[in-house]
Structures are given as C-alpha cells and as structure tokens.
Amino acid sequence: MSIQDELKSAITAALPDVSCVVGWGAGPEPLRAAPLFIRGEADLEGFSAGFLSVNNPALYLPSLKGSKVGVVVKGCDARSVGQLAAETLIKREEVHVIGYPCRGVIDVDKVAAKLAGACETGEVAALREDGDDVLLNTPKGEVRLAKKDITADKCGRCAFPNAGNADVFVGERCAPVVTEDGYADIADFEARGLDELKAFWEQEMSRCIRCYACRNACPLCVCRDQCVAMSREPHWLSQGDGVRDKLFFQIIHAVHLSGRCTGCGECERACPLGIPVLKLKRALSRRVEKLFGYKAGGGDTPPLLTFLVEEPTIKERDWK
Amino acid sequence: MSVLEGKELRIVGFLCNWCSYGGADTAGVGRFTQPTDLRIVRVPCSGRINPLFVMKALIGGADGVLVSGCHPRDCHYAEGNYYARRRLEVLKGLLPVLGIDPRRFEYTWVSASEGQRWQHVVSSFTAQIHALGPAARFTEAPEPARLGA
C-alpha cells in the first residue's frame, strides 16, 4: 500500500471516533494544497499528504478543543501538537495524531525564483512528482526542478521528520536531515552587523500591511481575537502604518513565542509580502535552547513559565 | 520628550519597589552622586516587567534600558525575580538580530541596603551608554531608505 492509501486507511479507521480529521486536499492551483477537513469517507477523495502539505494542521486544534479530532501531521506539525499539549492549550487525549514520514515540503517562493524570467508560479498549469524531481507544466514548456532546490528552508534543518508523538504512524520512519539545528542561518544573519540589520528590518517591515497572517497562521498564537496588536487596553500599538509599530508587533509575536516556538515557519510562509519574520523567533529559540536546553514541542514545561533558584547557564554581570 | 541636548542620553530604568527602588533611595540618602540621565519607572516587582516594556523603550528611542530587582532568593514576592531573570536573559538574544546593540540593555539586582552598589551600577551603565552614543532611531517613514542605495 502506498503511504497515501495507508494514511487514508488510518483516517478511515479514526473517523468513527472523531468529529473530523484535519489533513490536506487539493488547493486552488497546482503548486498549492489546501487544509482539508475530513468529516466522512466522501471527503477522503481529495486527500493527499506529501510535498505540497505545507500548512500546519495543528493550527486548528485549539479552536476544535472540546471534542475528539484527528490530525494528520508532518514531524514539525507534531511538535506544534506537543507544545500545545504541554501548555494545556489542547487536551492531548482529545487529539488522534496520525503521523507519516515527511521528506520536506515545497517553498513556492523558491519555485518562483527558479522560474523567474520565464513565468510566474501562477502560470504553472500542472505539477507532477518524479522521484526527487518535480515536473512543472509552464507556458514555456515543461520544467524539471530538483525537489531539494525548492524545499522549504525549515526542511533543510529538520531534526524531527517523523511525528514522535503520533498515535498512529504510517510508513517507514525516515532519517532526520540533521540531528541538531545549529542556527547557522541566524549566526550568518547576525554577522551582517547591527547597522545593516536595522536597515534591513526597516525595509522589510515597510512592506507589512498589518494583515496578521503571520499571527493567525501560528499554531501557538492562541490569543487570537484578544491579541494585543489591536487592543486599546492594553494599548501597545497604534493603528498607524509606521515601521516602528509594525516591527514592534513582530517583536511582540517573537517575545510571546520565546520558549514556545517550534519553528514550523508558518508565520513566514503566510506572510503575503514575504517578510522573513521567522528570523526573530529563531533568534530567541536559539537563545532559549542555549540557556535552558529546551526545544519547544517536546512536551516539557516552557522554560519561561518556570525557573531554577540557581541558574547554572545564566552568567549574570557582576558589575565589578 | 527630548533629552537634554549634548548632556544626557535617554536611559530608562525599571526598578522593583522593594529592593532596587529602595536601593536608589538609599543611594540618594547617602548623597552618592550619580549621572543624571536615568529615569526610573517604579514597578512592584521585577516579575512585573514584561520584556516588551524594555523593547518598547528601545524601539521608542531609548539609548539604554536598565532593569533592577531584588537579589535572587530575596524577592519580596518570593519568585518574581526568578522569572524576570529568565525572561530578561532570553530577551538579550533578540536585540542583535534586530540591529540593536545588546549593550544597550542590562539587568541586575540591587537590594534596598545597597546604595553604593546602585551608584556603581548607574554610573557604569550610564558610562557604557555614553560610550555607545545615541542609538540610531528606527524610521517612521513609510518608505525607508533602500538597502544598498
């Protein structure tokens, strides 16, 4: 049986006990899938998991709290499920987790870069997977691209490709791409220097339209309707279009996620203007990992909700 | 409000009421001379300090931010400073990636009896900020100057 079929059987098996299973189905264009809510076997028809399964279905779990639901997850999605459960934002026993080995997902922006000059991604009429490659039907003819060249950055540093906490796991577990996330990207980014980074964020954030897709795509942003980004009480942000306020929202998001972010990258993927907002969160994750050895998603208490009387890793300045 | 041109830089302090604010009082009672730049926001406990207050000050134009609370084990509220320590220590990781010099933010512990320590902390932090000079302000222009232009 193919993984797809095995997953379908696993979903079918789960359906009687759950109100729905969240997975992926056909999207509005060939390069994009859409989250799929499977409520009955009829919905299974469009189901597919694989290279296009970019959305993190854990996003929907807190809003489905209160009834048992199923969810098909990639390794990174499973980390989100783990973190939500660790924070009691979902009840783990209310979620039936179906895992499968994930070998990476597409980054449409990378496809766009590959196709630049030839056509836009929106002109791709069909996508077909062929082993390690994909074949794209474009107005300029068929284009073959290696998957590794168009796979999301997060997949290149994936240490958890197999949902570790799955109730049902389908297929052969695959080897992690790396064993440790070295945060080399953040080190390189920081190496650009303070002046350049400040200018970088001014430039990037000036594109922000304050749509909050970053926030709403984040599975761990559970304040949602009550987010301080729009509230007046407390009044952290003006509603203006200035770079400072827009950047400050990203700071809020990053600080609220410090010690919680699993690095699923949905914030950055969701941004319609392509602002690399994950960088801020990764900078904090790197620090949290260094200080507390904590990788979000493993199920332990988030490090900022607890403490040690003696912090062996915190070297305080002695002001001598 | 603008700083005293040429003399001062904008330095914001967040101090817990019980220890560090008291320590600053003790320093005052002892007439321990200090630089004039620092403006103190009094909060009940260092645990009250949302790291975002620090960021708000830095993004809003502060040249330096200093947080001070009770020494670990001596929090008036038993545990507030333990949480503060973790949160503020983590926050330091965010500054460089934003293009803010991490030396513009420090946190420390000063007890109500440590007037002299407070004088020392304020003097050295202020000197540190003056050595860094005024912080570059984040623009409010809708279209910032382009990179590489």
Add this chain to the structure above:
Amino acid sequence: MSAENVKKFISFDALPGFLARAAEKNAVYVPRREGNAVVYRSFKAGDEAELGVRPTESCKHVVFPRGEELFSFAREADKEEPGKRRLVLTEASEPGAAVVFGALSCDARGFLAFDPVYNGSGTGGTAKDSYYLRRRNRTLIVVKACKNALNTCFCNWVGGGPASPQGADVLAVEAEQGLVLDILSGEGTAFTESLPAASEAQLAAAAAAVKAAEDSLPKAADVSAAPASLAALFSSAEFWNKESAHCLYCGACTYLCPTCYCFNITDESDGLTGVRLRSWDNCMSPLFTLEASGHNPRPNKADRLKNRVGHKFSYYPSLHSGRFSCCGCGRCIKSCPSSVDIRKIVLDAVKEAANV
C-alpha cells in the same frame, strides 16, 4: 478616432527616463520587486519598475493609505490661565498629485468599487469622503495590461479583462519592446504628451497581445445568481462553517484586495498632542463588528467570511446597481495562507442555494 485618442508608444529603453521626468513633478508609484514580493514604491531615478511579475499588493493605498492622518491635535496651555487648555486642530497637509504606473487592470477597476461609496453617488450625494476624493482626483493610473492569466485570475467573471480600460487614465499594452499607450482621460493626455504616436505595427502587435491575454483566461463562470444565492444562504451556519473551516481569518485577503474599502478611525495621542488616524480595517477581524458592550454579532470566522463573500457578491451589488465589489484579481486566493478560494465559495453557494 479623434486626435486626442491617438495611441502613443514608449520603448522600454526610454521608460526609465520618462518615469524619472514624471517623478520630478509628481509622486510616481511603480511596482518594484522586494524580496519575494512585488510592491508599489515611489519611483526614484535609477529604479527599475517590475512590469512582468504581477504585484503582490494592489495599488489602493496610493489613494487610500493604510494609515492616513486626518488631522493632528494639540492641547495648548494658556499662559494667562494655566488651568485652561486650548484645543488646536491642524488639518493634514494636502496630498500632492500622484501617478501609478504599471497597475493591473484589476487594480484600476477596484477604484470603481470604492467610488460610489466615497464620492456620494451611492448615497444620493449626501456623504462625500473628501479625504478619499482629494487623493482619488489627483491620482493618475496607468494600467499595464496582463499578457496572460494566472491560475487565480477571474476578472472575466466580474466584467473585467486583462486589458480592461475601466478606471484607467492610460492603458499600456506590451508590444515591440515597449508599451502601446491608449489614452483614456485628459490627465492621461497630459501625462503622455511628450511621447510619440504608436506605429501601425506597434498597434497591431498590441491588439494581438490583448487578444492572446483574453484567450488565456478560462471561460467565465456564470455568477449572476450569486447575489440571490448568497442572500438565501445567510442563515445557513452549516454552509459557512464548512466553507470557512480552513480559513485562518487574517486580513491578507482584504488588505490585498483592490476593492475592500473599510477603515477604522483611532486617535493616537500622548495626551498632549496626537493625530486622528484612519487605518485599514477588515471584516475578517474579530474587532470589526465588536460592540462596546463586548457583544459581537459576528463572533466567529464563519460569520465573518460570510460577510466578506456576501458583501462582494450580494450586498454591495444590491446597493450599487448590480456591480460586484470584486475585480477578479485573485490576490485573495493567491496570497491566502490557507488556500481559501472565493471562486469556489461563490460557486458552491450558487449550487447549494439551487438545491435548497
């Protein structure tokens, strides 16, 4: 064809110089590539306009800024009577003239959905939004016709097309290493005065390009039943829950939409001075209909998505002579992080209503 309607031509080589000259007089906005996005930026000499890849955002912010200062205010103390405060209001400075060069046809048509709301025609002339109108009247739009359709395009469903002249001052069609410019307004005439007339060959190439673009669009679906269908499904929670299940109710769709015109007004003040700010609002936001009591008549995303689709394809047309408040640009589909497809919702609604 009258003399004024002579089509002009500008080669791509001459374009930067032409735009630079225009930018000396007006603010000129052109699509520019930034990172993975294409956004409208004010043109500066030496810039390269991105006229190939379609802009990620619409150009509506040129006329309808994301955050517009309406006026500023200050409370000034009286020297004689220190306890007294004088409230001093200062109107925001008048915007200058602006040119959008390289807008999509859909973007220009988007303003046609704004106009009846803000110019008073939709209300019998009683409510005119001077802040909108003063920018609208001073903004010249040069549309660059699309060469082909994207997967997400459906302008032909709602009365548009890749080279629709509606709402444009100038319509530019790519031909022969340049642009053939169809002048559609007096302002457009003035703007293109310095340019030579297009040659017959250029005109023929342009016409062929328009034909090819139009042919690249799949046949339009019939959405004439949408207004009634959506009205019929107003109370169908099941339908809207299903359609909105994967929606994550951010504002990307509405903020990228050329026709979404809703705004919020806030005072941003430090107590002494401040500004009254008009900023974009969007009906997908939970705050959009939140009442002061805490009650929200649209408490969940299904209600809000219903409003967004219903407004565009039912309520708005019922108020504004049948025109959909949608220009079919497809940005809401293309940029939706969770792949919500408004076309599917409208068609599902038509189908569902027919079954009811």
Add this chain to the structure above:
Amino acid sequence: MKIGVFICHCGSNIAGTVDCAAVAERASTYPDVVYATDIMYACAEPGQDAIIAAIKKHGLTGVVVASCTPRMHEPTFRKAVERAGVNRYMFEMANIREHVSWIGKDIEANTNKAAELVRMAAAKLRLDRELKPKSFPVTKRLLVIGGGVAGIQAALDAADAGLEVVMVEKQPTIGGKMAKLDKTFPTVDCSSCILGPRMVDVAQHPNITLYAYAELEEVSGYVGNFDVKIRKKATYVDWDKCTGCGLCTEKCPSKKSYDRFNEGVGPTTAIIIPFPQAIPKKASIEREYCRQFNKGKCGVCAKVCPTGAVNYEMQDETVEVKVGGIVAATGYDLVDWKVYSEYGGGRYPDVVTSLQYERMLSASGPTGGHVKRPSDGTEPVNVVFVQCVGSRDPSIGRPYCSGFCCMYTAKQAILTKDHIPGSQSYVFYMDIRSPGKGYDEFTRRVQEEYGARYVRGRVSMIYPKGGKLMVRGADTLMGTQVEVEADLVVLAVGAEASANSSALAEKLRISYDGYGFFMEGHPKLKPVETNTAGVFLAGSCQGLKDIPSSVAQGSAAAAKALGLLSRDMLDSDPQIASVSVNRCVGCRKCIEVCPFKAIQEVDMRGQPKAEVIETVCQGCGLCNATCPQGAIQLSHFTDNQILAEVEALCRF
C-alpha cells in the same frame, strides 16, 4: 481629568539643586494638568492644607506631588488627598529628592530630570482608577520566632494584651544569649534573676504556645492570614512524659559531649537539660553524641527514665499554624574568631571567648562560678581582655561595631576582680563606645575602682611561653609596644547575624542587608516594621543591640503587632490583579506562575477563565507580565500606565 501638581522644595533639600518653580511651570503644560505650583514643605501641615485647598478650589481629580521617595510619604499624601475627597489612589509621586536633588548638583540637568519625572507621574496618573480596599478577616494569633530576651518580651507583651502567641525556638530551651550571661551591665545584677521569671512566664502563660527545639519550615499567606509550618525536631524524649527530673543526664555514660549551652566550657552528656532554669525543662538527646545512635546499643536513659519518656524512634514532626502576624527575633551569633591565627586560631586553651568566660563566671556554669584556666584548672592572676575581635575589621568583612562588647568587657573585668581579688585585668581596646544611661560611668569605674588597665591599641600577637600567654600589642597613647604576660586571655568576640538568617528572611519575604541583618521598613520611622506587611522585627536580628534596646524593640514589635491584630478585619491593598473575562482565553499561564496561588480557573459559560482571589493576591504583577494578551492587569500598575510612563520619555 483635572490634575494638580505640587513641587516640593523640601526646604533646600530639593530647591538647592532643582529650580522648583521652573518644574511647576513646565508641569502646567502637561496633559490634564490644570494647576501646578511649588511648595516649601509638601508634607508639613501647611503643605498638606495647601494641597487640600487646591483640590477644592480647582476641582482637582488627581494629584501629583514631586518630593521625596514614595516609600516615605506616599501614605501621608494619600491620606491628605483623601481628606479632600479624592480617592487615595488618584495620586502619584515623583521622586525628585533621593533620585534627583540628592545625587547631583547640576541644576539644569536636575530641573529637567525633575520635570520629566513629573511628566511620567502625570502620564501614569491620567490612567489611575479609583480603587477601594476590600476587607478580610484576621487570624488573631502572633508568631514569635526566637525565644531570646527580645522574643520573650514581644511574646509576653502580646500575650498579656490578650493575643494568642506561638513561639518557636530553635534550641531546646528559650532564653537566648541572655540566659548564658552571668551578670548584666551597668548594674551588675544577675542575668538569670532578671530573665528567669520572664521565661517561666512564657511557659505558664495561657496565651503562649511554645515550640522549643523547633524551626520555621515554611511561610505562605499574607498579612492577617499567614500559614506557617513549624518543624519540631526530634528530641527522642517525649516531652509530655518528661518531668525534667534529670536522672537520665546523671546516668548517661556518654560524658564527653559538646556542651552547647556552656559554649564548650567543660563537657556534658548526650542527653541533656541545657541548664537548671531551662524552659521547657525537658531532656533531649544530642544524637551525634549518643551511644544508642552511634553504636546501636546503650539505652541507659530509657532504662532509668521513671516515666518512660525516652523514645529513640522519634521523628521530626511538622505543625501547621495560622497566624496573623510574625515577629522575627532571631538574635545573633558570635563571629568565628578562629580566623585570627595571630590569636592562636583556637590552638591555645587559655584563650577563651567572652561568652565562654561568662559561663565560667556563672555560678550555675560548668565551673560553678570559679574562674579557672582551661589548660590546668588554676586560677589566673593576669587576665587580658582583647576587644574588637571580629568587630570593626573590614579585612574579615565585619567593618561594623558590635556595640555591646566595650560594656560587657568592662563588666567582665569588674567580675574578675570580684571573683579573684588578687587579679589584674588588662583591656586592649580601639575606642571605648559607651553611650547609654550610666554606661560611660561604668567604664570609668572599672578603671578607677577596679584598677583594670586599659591599653589603647590592637593586639598583634598572642603566643605561649612557659605555661603563660604573651600578649603583644601597641599602646598607641604611649606610642610604645607593650607585652603582657597573661594567665588567661578573653577575646571580646564581635557578633554577626545569626546563622541562616538570610534563609529565614527569604521565607518571610523580608529584605536583609549584606551582613544578613533584617531590613527595617524605614531606618527612622519604621524601626520594627518590615516592608512585608505583618512581619515585625525585634532585637539583634535587625542590628546588634544590648539588652535594654532588645527589650524595648520586643515591646515595640508587640505593640505594632497588637495594633495590626486588634482589628477584626483588615483592608486589603487594592493594588492587585484583575482579569478581563472577555479577553481571558483560559490559557492558565498566570495560574502557573503566581507565587501565591492567588489565581484560580473558573468556568464561565463553558469557557475556562482565570479569576483572582482578591485577598490572596499580593500585587506583584507577575501574572500581568506573563499574560500574552494582557487580559490580567495589575491595578495601579497596568500595562497602559507603564507604557504611558515609557512613552512620556521615549516618543519622538
């Protein structure tokens, strides 16, 4: 809102380096400020009256006073505005004295800084809301930690006034250091004759429950309602059965135990009653010396005990008590003088501490009141007293004066002469510190009547020579080196905060200084209060003091506690957290971090929500900083208020 601003000159304390009129003028332009003036002494009666008059005249709804630290006069001004009908929380202070005028002399900078601090205060005040305290019931019971003379005084005063008192003493007997003293200065009257009856009063008082040989394990709760856990250490003797007959101590074969009460002057048994007047007069086994525990066999005490009270299986026991207030009276310990190798570092048996000497002088002590050299039991002739051993010595981190050593040394010199008429005392001193009623006269008497020879200078070395001790030091008045041949050397060892005082402070959530002494609420105005409501201080735990001062503080602490616990209900501080139920998403993060368990989850129409237990919340604001959406806000220190202060400074 109508804000009035008052800039206090504090005489010249502020006005000397701040242009107060200029600050007032700038303040008059601030948001909502309708009245601003400078004022000579805001806290004095005319100043308060002026504030009240201005409130009435200008219809002020909020007041900013820029003066000294709010830790000093915030309550004063709050009362003042309340007298004028303004809610006491519609008030803010700008600290322009301790934080401005006293720390710099640059008038331009100070004036500008003062004006900005006023701006911050006004910005915060604009967002203040009227707050009303809630009442909660009080547990009318007082915990006294430490059974020395200060604790005894506090306990008796409180108990006599009708309050229930729980006393916890870590030793098997109360009495503290005073019980070890033979006589007291300057009257040279018998220490145990003064203290003994007071100890008995403690034992017999119907309102006092005594837990001796017990320690404070944990304190939770808050003023009026502390929950205290006391650990009763195992004594291996059932005190309900023990009659204090002392038979066990006579028969105990383990006779070489360290005698804690007698400071190791002579050995004692493993099962002990510390001294004849001990309260409670009960036996306890010092496990480390007991053969039953060390060798697994003996059992003599159990066999001889007529009531069968000995129980080798006894375990520590925890008692939980609810109290309304706490007096800490944990006293002091002696500095470890053995760091001074020049004094032998403990190698010379005839170098003793003042407290050991006190035990030798005591008729109930191990030597029966006979002064004998520990080395050979002979009576000394030349006795040398060395003062300031471990006091006024920055090199060992004890730069302070212990305060009472000059006086007790004089007393011991007098007693030496009384005990051994043929003796000669020498006293090496740095300065004689003898302020106090009859004190200086006392130090004169010891020299003039008792012939003690006072040498002003430090001792540089003590070394043995032929059964004697050579004491070498400087006589700075004569400018010469002196060397005295001593039979016995008594070190006036300085005192320090008692061991583990910092750990206790942490349990009580009170502050302590760098030496471990507990911090009083205010050095002048709150000498026995702490910054933690309901916790008071008595005796040397707050700073070293002699008996009269300790007793006075004990009474003062009792008076403060009585004042607090005389009320049936207390007003809670309304500066506490509250939850906006609309905005709470029930994520439980606040519940997780609250140090006081003051937040609980409640169900609101099927939705989990946080709820603050108002009387338990202490107002730290940790929850506020934790809640990502700011649904829980600390009144008077809300996000918006702190943001307003920040933005008053950082908005350009």
